[in-house]
Amino acid sequence: MKLHQVKNPIDIKKEMNKYFKTIKIEKETVNIESALNRYLYSDIKGKVNIPDFDKSTVDGYAVKASDVYGASESIPAFLNYIGEVEMGKDTDIVLDYDQCVYVPTGGKLPLGCNAMVMIEHTEKIDEETIGVYKPLGEGENIIKIGEDMRKDEILLRKGRKIKSYDLGVLSAQGIWDIDVYKKPAVTIISTGDELVPPYKDIKEGQIRDINTYTIMGAVEEFGGEVTNTSIVKDNYESLKEAVTKYGEISDIVIISGGSSVGAKDNTAKVLDSLGEPGVFVEGAAIKPGKPTIISFSNDTAFIGLPGHPLSSAIVFTVFGKELFNILLNKNKINEVVLEAYCEQNIHSTPGRETYQSVKIEERDGKKYFRPILGKSASISTIVKADGLLKIEIEEEGISKGDKREIILI
Amino acid sequence: MKLHQVKNPIDIKKEMNKYFKTIKIEKETVNIESALNRYLYSDIKGKVNIPDFDKSTVDGYAVKASDVYGASESIPAFLNYIGEVEMGKDTDIVLDYDQCVYVPTGGKLPLGCNAMVMIEHTEKIDEETIGVYKPLGEGENIIKIGEDMRKDEILLRKGRKIKSYDLGVLSAQGIWDIDVYKKPAVTIISTGDELVPPYKDIKEGQIRDINTYTIMGAVEEFGGEVTNTSIVKDNYESLKEAVTKYGEISDIVIISGGSSVGAKDNTAKVLDSLGEPGVFVEGAAIKPGKPTIISFSNDTAFIGLPGHPLSSAIVFTVFGKELFNILLNKNKINEVVLEAYCEQNIHSTPGRETYQSVKIEERDGKKYFRPILGKSASISTIVKADGLLKIEIEEEGISKGDKREIILI
Numbered sequence: 001m002k003l004h005q006v007k008n009p010i011d012i013k014k015e016m017n018k019y020f021k022t023i024k025i026e027k028e029t030v031n032i033e034s035a036l037n038r039y040l041y042s043d044i045k046g047k048v049n050i051p052d053f054d055k056s057t058v059d060g061y062a063v064k065a066s067d068v069y070g071a072s073e074s075i076p077a078f079l080n081y082i083g084e085v086e087m088g089k090d091t092d093i094v095l096d097y098d099q100c101v102y103v104p105t106g107g108k109l110p111l112g113c114n115a116m117v118m119i120e121h122t123e124k125i126d127e128e129t130i131g132v133y134k135p136l137g138e139g140e141n142i143i144k145i146g147e148d149m150r151k152d153e154i155l156l157r158k159g160r161k162i163k164s165y166d167l168g169v170l171s172a173q174g175i176w177d178i179d180v181y182k183k184p185a186v187t188i189i190s191t192g193d194e195l196v197p198p199y200k201d202i203k204e205g206q207i208r209d210i211n212t213y214t215i216m217g218a219v220e221e222f223g224g225e226v227t228n229t230s231i232v233k234d235n236y237e238s239l240k241e242a243v244t245k246y247g248e249i250s251d252i253v254i255i256s257g258g259s260s261v262g263a264k265d266n267t268a269k270v271l272d273s274l275g276e277p278g279v280f281v282e283g284a285a286i287k288p289g290k291p292t293i294i295s296f297s298n299d300t301a302f303i304g305l306p307g308h309p310l311s312s313a314i315v316f317t318v319f320g321k322e323l324f325n326i327l328l329n330k331n332k333i334n335e336v337v338l339e340a341y342c343e344q345n346i347h348s349t350p351g352r353e354t355y356q357s358v359k360i361e362e363r364d365g366k367k368y369f370r371p372i373l374g375k376s377a378s379i380s381t382i383v384k385a386d387g388l389l390k391i392e393i394e395e396e397g398i399s400k401g402d403k404r405e406i407i408l409i
Numbered sequence: 410m411k412l413h414q415v416k417n418p419i420d421i422k423k424e425m426n427k428y429f430k431t432i433k434i435e436k437e438t439v440n441i442e443s444a445l446n447r448y449l450y451s452d453i454k455g456k457v458n459i460p461d462f463d464k465s466t467v468d469g470y471a472v473k474a475s476d477v478y479g480a481s482e483s484i485p486a487f488l489n490y491i492g493e494v495e496m497g498k499d500t501d502i503v504l505d506y507d508q509c510v511y512v513p514t515g516g517k518l519p520l521g522c523n524a525m526v527m528i529e530h531t532e533k534i535d536e537e538t539i540g541v542y543k544p545l546g547e548g549e550n551i552i553k554i555g556e557d558m559r560k561d562e563i564l565l566r567k568g569r570k571i572k573s574y575d576l577g578v579l580s581a582q583g584i585w586d587i588d589v590y591k592k593p594a595v596t597i598i599s600t601g602d603e604l605v606p607p608y609k610d611i612k613e614g615q616i617r618d619i620n621t622y623t624i625m626g627a628v629e630e631f632g633g634e635v636t637n638t639s640i641v642k643d644n645y646e647s648l649k650e651a652v653t654k655y656g657e658i659s660d661i662v663i664i665s666g667g668s669s670v671g672a673k674d675n676t677a678k679v680l681d682s683l684g685e686p687g688v689f690v691e692g693a694a695i696k697p698g699k700p701t702i703i704s705f706s707n708d709t710a711f712i713g714l715p716g717h718p719l720s721s722a723i724v725f726t727v728f729g730k731e732l733f734n735i736l737l738n739k740n741k742i743n744e745v746v747l748e749a750y751c752e753q754n755i756h757s758t759p760g761r762e763t764y765q766s767v768k769i770e771e772r773d774g775k776k777y778f779r780p781i782l783g784k785s786a787s788i789s790t791i792v793k794a795d796g797l798l799k800i801e802i803e804e805e806g807i808s809k810g811d812k813r814e815i816i817l818i
Contacts, residue, residue: 032607036626049787053613057717057784072794086605090613105716106603106616148787163818164626168718168788171622176608194497194515198441199585204462204499207515213580216443217573234496263670286535308466309577336745336817375466378557379577380459380564408745 004268004282006290006392012281013322019277019296020326023251026393027179032170035162038180039223039328044156047173049146058141059364061100061122061130062113065138066067074391075125076131085110100130109142116141149173159331161223181328183225187246188212191239191267192307195231200211209307210379211256218316224252225307240270247274247300252323255293256305256312267304271295274302285393287352289315301327309379314388337405338387340367346398348391357385358406369406385409413677413691415699417802421690422731428686428705429735432660436588440774441579441800444571446715447589448632448737453565456582458555458762463518467550470509470531470539476548485532485540494519509539518551525550558582568634568740590737592634600648600666600676601716604640619718619788627725631720631733634660649679656683656709661732664702665714665721676713682705683711694802696761698724710736718788723764723797726818746814747796749776755807757800766794767815778815794818 007015016105027041056062056199063079071077084089084102093101095112103109103116118141120342121134126161149155155169156162162180170178188211196202209231216226229252232242246253272278274297281294288311292306301323305312324330340360348354358369369389374381391398398404413442416424436450465471472488481487493511494500502510504521512518512525527550530543557562564578565571570588579587597620604618605609618640636659640652643794648664655662664676681687683706690703702713710732714721733739749769757763767778778798783790796815802806807813 007711032622033625036629051616087601088615108613143784143787147784149789162626164623164630164793165722165788165791165818167626168619168623168722169792171607172617172619172718172788174607174609174611174617192496196583198580198583200583204584206497207460208583209582210577210581213441214573214577216442217571217576220445221573225514309581313574314576336747338746339748375552375556378552379574380558381579382574383565383572383578409574 004279006279006283006285007281008285008319008323012284012294012319015280016294016319016322017326019163019280023301023327025181025184025240025251025327028182029177029179031059031176032167032178033168035167035178035180036164037223039160040156040160040162040328041179041181043154043158044170044173044175044178046149046151046153046155047175049151050149050172051143051145051147054142054144056103056105056109056141057118057143058116058118059105060103060117060119060141061132062095062109062117063100063117063132063136064095064097064113065115065136065140067098068117068132068135071132071135073133076133078125079130079137081128081130087151100132114138114142116307157331178187181223183223184251184324184327185227185249186219186224186252186254187228187230187250188215188219188226188232189232189236189239189242189246189253189255191232191255193234195257197231211305211307211312214309214313214379215254215256215305215316215320218320219314222321222327224324234266236266236270239266243270243274243302245297250300251327252301252303254303254305254316254320257307268293271297271302271304274298277367284315284319285352286315287349287354289318290352292319294319310357310374310381312380313382315389318355318385331359336408338367338408339403340369340406342398342400342402342404343368343370345400346371346389346391348395348397350394350396353393354391356389357382357389358387358389359384360386369404380393382409413688415692415694416690417694418727420730421693421703424689425703425728425731426735428689429710429732432708432710432736434590434593434660434736437591438586438588440585441576441587444576444579444589445573446632449565449569449570449571449737450566450588450590450742451585452563452567453579455558455560455562455564456584458560459558459581460552460554460556463517463527463551463553465512465514465518465550466552467525467527468514469512469526469528469550470541471504471512471518472509472524472526472541472545473506473522474545474549476507477526477541477544480541480544482542483790485542487534488539488541490537490539509541523547523551524554554658554707564739568738575684576780590632592632593660594636594658594735595628595633595661595663596637596639596659597624597628597635598639598641598648598651598655598662598664600641600643600664602643604666606640618715620669620716620721623661623718623722623788624665624714624725627722627729631730632737632793633733643675645675645679648675649682652679652683652711656707656711659709660736661712663708663712663714663725663729666716676742677702678711678712683707693724693728694761695724695727696758696763698727699761701728703728710781719783719790722788726797727764745817747776747817748812749815751779751807751809751811752777752779755780755798755800757804757806759803759805762802763800765798765800766791767796767798768793769795769815778813791818
């Protein structure tokens with residue numbers, strides 16, 4: 001067994017990147033109706049120019065801007081009406097000087113025009129004559145070929161989480177099927193002789209399996225899929241059997257629990273026996289969450305979480321999220337934060353990155369946060385909270401009045 | 410036909426609340442494995458106390474705190490070891506003065522103790538004697554019955570969006586099935602003779618149906634389910650037939666498009682013909698998005714969106730989100746925002762609430778935003794953006810250096 005020191009979270013994330021970058025997540029093809037919140041496997045390039053023809057953005061008349069130069073209510077410009085373009089139809093009209101053509105919003109512009117005058121600024125004088133009451137700049141009220149998207153331009157990058165607006169880009173391009181990362185397959189193992197799943201009756205002295213379900217929710221949020229869950233007895237042989245079996249069919253195996261001292265050693269020993277490099281984190285300078293274990297063997301990532309529900313949930317928020325960022329190549333990670341002022345002094349221990357559950361309140365247009373105090377064995381604490389305050393490893397705490405970013409949860 | 414004025418967004422939301430509050434969304438029962446991001450139909454109360462027995466939060470010895478008062482490395486307190494509690498098992502041991510009992514983390518405390526000394530601060534002297542090297546406060550390292558959650562306490566409120574941590578609360582309570590709101594059933598109708606869905610070939614002059622897919626994504630994000638989509642010809646009869654048919658089987662019908670002037674009037678006329686109160690918004694003081702239509706008939710909400718993709722997407726972000734907030738009784742609406750400084754003056758038109766797509770950049774630890782300029786017919790604009798800047802109705806714009814909240818998208 002190698003000797004391990006408690007490592008700081010920045011170094012841990014660096015090592016995670018080094019090892020877990022090599023795990024290959026396959027692609028799958030989905031159509032855009034089920035693409036929301038999936039991660040792009042490769043860049044999406046423009047197949048066509050959008051628009052693929054010069055078009056009008058208003059209902060009105062296609063003109064040459066120079067023909068209506070200086071036009072006003074009192075001195076309108078008079079143009080010869082030579083026809084109209086139908087919506088959704090091609091046109092072979094070519095506009096000459098002093099001519100105009102009716103074009104609806106979205107309709108194709110005839111050759112020879114360079115601006116659209118809105119119908120509100122015109123008047124039909126007779127069947128062949130339109131009066132224009134307003135001057136126009138060149139290019140006004142039209143959108144040129146390729147102005148929205150250009151052919152071969154990279155529109156959406158690999159690793160992007162597909163948003164609703166992105167579906168608009170894809171449909172505009174006539175792209176129905178796209179390649180996304182498969183959801184990494186995750187097994188959640190809870191260890192403990194005393195654990196009972198929520199759908200079973202409980203006897204006195206036993207406790208509920210909580211961590212399986214908080215981690216399950218987080219896995220789904222981060223972009224994974226829980227393919228297996230298992231409650232495993234708290235001994236070396238049972239755990240070894242389980243991680244070996246599930247390691248082969250999962251990209252990620254999460255082991256939570258092992259609430260006794262012996263169990264923690266078990267987890268590290270078992271994981272280290274699975275193959276090189278094995279355990280590279282055994283102890284993290286993070287509070288709560290010191291007994292975190294992270295390991296890599298046979299192309300599978302293993303995370304050993306503390307047994308206490310709150311600690312387990314927070315550690316997974318920090319390192320589990322990072323793991324999915326790596327596996328799915330997430331290319332833009334905007335941690336969702338909110339700035340607020342500290343309402344009371346909060347103590348922390350230097351040397352450990354501390355995550356404090358906080359409640360946010362708004363008064364007089366200013367946001368304030370205060371700590372929700374609770375033991376790490378508690379889970380209701382974090383449910384009463386709006387977010388997590390991260391206190392950096394070198395800080396001794398936060399003073400009343402300090403402004404901080406709160407990670408929304 | 411009633412006459413309508415352009416209304417400001419605050420009044421529109423008030424009217425939406427008045428009318429749409431009466432739409433009844435049914436409940437359905439889901440188990441906690443599929444409850445993430447659903448909205449609670451009723452309050453969840455504690456079924457049991459958590460923990461349901463006084464328990465230890467460490468591995469060590471249960472003691473009476475007064476017995477180890479003043480204990481130190483040089484003058485330890487010696488206690489009689491009278492047995493141990495097994496994890497997950499009940500115990501009938503009662504602790505007397507000068508006695509101690511081994512209890513693992515999470516184990517049940519014997520009667521008579523009031524603190525747990527960590528095993529690291531003890532030494533086994535002989536089979537019957539434990540030396541304690543540190544004093545303890547009463548209650549230290551233990552968690553009392555009901556300290557995490559109390560029986561009958563409201564743990565999660567109606568309208569709450571279920572988060573991963575909430576699954577921990579539910580599993581701790583042994584709650585497997587919960588009642589959530591059904592996802593409101595949504596039909597998306599795109600009107601236009603020229604529209605072609607993304608999986609079909611396109612002829613010159615035709616355009617892609619974009620809005621169906623951006624709205625589909627947003628509906629999913631807001632908590633609804635798109636049950637039907639339909640491309641409908643741009644005339645009164647076809648639209649009337651479609652909204653009548655889909656109105657009967659949907660909670661919400663969204664009509665987008667109608668890019669020509671006539672089509673907008675069609676949508677309002679058709680919706681107004683469906684029954685009282687009918688159209689109550691025909692024109693919103695919002696930019697982009699002035700031609701927004703909102704209507705209520707036969708227990709169904711109807712929203713008519715502008716045809717331009719960007720306008721349509723932004724209007725749905727503003728009023729569509731509000732509609733789902735109302736229907737699902739969402740009880741806590743933290744708009745996800747980020748504060749940043751304006752990098753260049755941005756103009757807006759007073760009298761209209763303006764939504765400007767912006768790009769966020771971080772330099773020297775400070776966040777800055779700049780506008781992404783694009784025509785409302787464009788959809789790529791918003792895809793290049795990180796968020797939306799809301800410029801209030803009375804403002805004339807934003808000046809360089811101003812600090813604002815950006816709505817993340």
